[in-house]
Amino acid sequence: MIKFFRKIRQNLIMENRTTKYFKYAIGEIVLVVIGILIALQINTWNKERIEQKKEHTYLTNIKRDLQHQLDSIDIHLSYETIYIENAKPFLDTYFENDELVIDSSLMNNLSLLTQRKTFVSTDPTYTDLTSSGNIDLIQDQIFKDKLIVYYQNLERIEKIIQNNNSQLTDQLFITNIMGLIYYNDGSLPNSNRLIEISKRILKNEENELLLVNMTTFRQILAVGHIKLLTELKTLTNELIELVNKLL
Template sequence: MFHFMHKIRQGLLTENRFTKYLLYAIVEILIVIIGILIAIELDNWNEARQSRIDEIEVYKEIRQDLQLSLKELELGMNSHLVGMMVTIDLIDYLKSGKSEHPISSTRIQFYPKIDKDHQFFPGVSGFEALNSVGLKTLTNDKLRRDITNLYQLDFRKIVAMGRDNSSARSFEFLTPLIQQYIDLSDSAINITPPVINELDFPPDSIMIHEIKLVKLDEMRRDRELLLGLQNAVEFRQLKAGSYLVIIEKVRTLIEAIDIEVDKLEDQKSFGHSS
């Protein structure tokens, strides 16, 4: 094409048709400029499309991590709620002075775990990927701030409250107290963990002894134990409430990410840059 245009220019110059030559040269320059602009626009379109693809991938990885973290948070909250209910039942029973135990055998089996805490381990691969490519990869400023605050503030708070980090508000102070008053009964119950079926063992192959309380009168007079149980209830309530707040934030954030990904998918199809 350029060879053909060169021949036209040479012909116009040979014929001394300078005005037409000048007009033709201007047209030729415009064609070149238009070609360059089209190339630049096409390059920008491809770059914007790739940016949206990268952004979508980061969002999807973060969303997957949030789904896993949500399950872990719900597990932790439920463990604190169960622990709180069982502890309250035990306090009420000890304070009532009754000889018959009103708590179901299922709840009684929780007594050896009454001093156990939960440790939250959030999924972080998506957020780490975001940090590696740069926070500006996410074009939605509000969503970027919400994600950053969740990981760097909220998740860290829950992690710090866990058994591995919270020496001040763990439940280990109950361990020596509870162990004085818990023993195994003569009766046993059958348990069938899922792993047993996977290993092809018969369902009645594991029997465990039930839990019972001992030295009941002494237990009721143990002021340190009663105060410890009361403190444990307050700690459980605090932790369960904190978990619930973060759970709601995670759910809201997952919904916001879904909306943003849908929007970016549309932009990717049409090549929008914003």
């Protein structure tokens, strides 16, 4: 093709047809420019198509992560609910009778309160988006803003629960409760002797006060976690609905 145009130019020059040569030259330049513009447009289309495909992949993976996060939230909610259910019988009985009623069932319930569940965020896709700079592939600005705020809240709640587990449950509650009761989570045979020892320890009014306060505190902590997780669950469902509209 290039040889063909070159031959035409040479013939026009040899025939001394200058005006026609310039017209031809201009036409050739226009054709070249048009060709470049078409190539650039095709390249733009291909780039947009690739980016749209990447965006769809990211959105699909975000939806998957959110669904896994929803499962994690539900599991953690069930654990926190169990903590409340284990604390409630003891506190209800105490305040109804205004005295401690100590038996193997009480020991089992209080022992289970020393357990705690680690809450972990599920954010591999969001981490990839932010670390790679591909967050701008998400075209819907409203969704992108909500996504950023959601993962900021998720990180905050994860840290709150982790800090509470480490500083309050492990260091405060367990440290105090283990010196007051016979620890038995149901995996060991009941020991009447150890139960009697616990009764003698709890006859001390200060120890009685400490046990009631610690159990109340553990229940309040679980209630607080449930409130945070319930709010997070609502946000997660809302974000999943938005993703579904974009896919």
